[in-house]
Amino acid sequence: MRRLLVAAAALVLASPSAAAGGFRLSSPAFRSGGSIPARFTCDGADVSPPLRWTAPSRGTRSFALVAEDLSTPQVYTHWLAWAISPRARSLASRTRPPREGRNDFGRTGYGGPCPPAGPAHRYLFRLYALRVPLRLAAGAGPNAFERALRRGGVLATARLVGTYTRR
Numbered sequence: 001m002r003r004l005l006v007a008a009a010a011l012v013l014a015s016p017s018a019a020a021g022g023f024r025l026s027s028p029a030f031r032s033g034g035s036i037p038a039r040f041t042c043d044g045a046d047v048s049p050p051l052r053w054t055a056p057s058r059g060t061r062s063f064a065l066v067a068e069d070l071s072t073p074q075v076y077t078h079w080l081a082w083a084i085s086p087r088a089r090s091l092a093s094r095t096r097p098p099r100e101g102r103n104d105f106g107r108t109g110y111g112g113p114c115p116p117a118g119p120a121h122r123y124l125f126r127l128y129a130l131r132v133p134l135r136l137a138a139g140a141g142p143n144a145f146e147r148a149l150r151r152g153g154v155l156a157t158a159r160l161v162g163t164y165t166r167r
Helices: 002-013 141-150
Strands: 051-052 061-070 076-084 123-130 155-164
Touching: 051 123, 061 141, 076 141
Parallel strands: none
Antiparallel strands: 061 076, 061 123, 123 155
């Protein structure tokens, strides 16, 4: 059920500036559509990858970030973060954003890709430029995060996809 909600929300929250390519998310550690290095997974140091983004839409007052495995029967949340400064244009590896939520591993913070052996899994990182900062307590879960996003005045969404295969 949550997978359908997340997919629907991604369509609804996509903005013209995101569709036009004005707001972009990237990582110096892997190219879009490419393999996420093991260092950023449970097979390595399990630290967050470095992320960079371009200037957001005018009126951005905060950023929020989510990373999810889209290859599971239900979307599996690996990272929820918010209250990221509107002046920020990157998060270094291992950086802890001001507020982080509970991932589907049951921990607060980043949990790297950790799929079962088999075909590659697809991981979607989405950065939201927000008109209004999210009002969430630290440790909030994916459902609360999604509800807050709907109230947060999403101005633009930038996306980055990576893959990981566990052998």
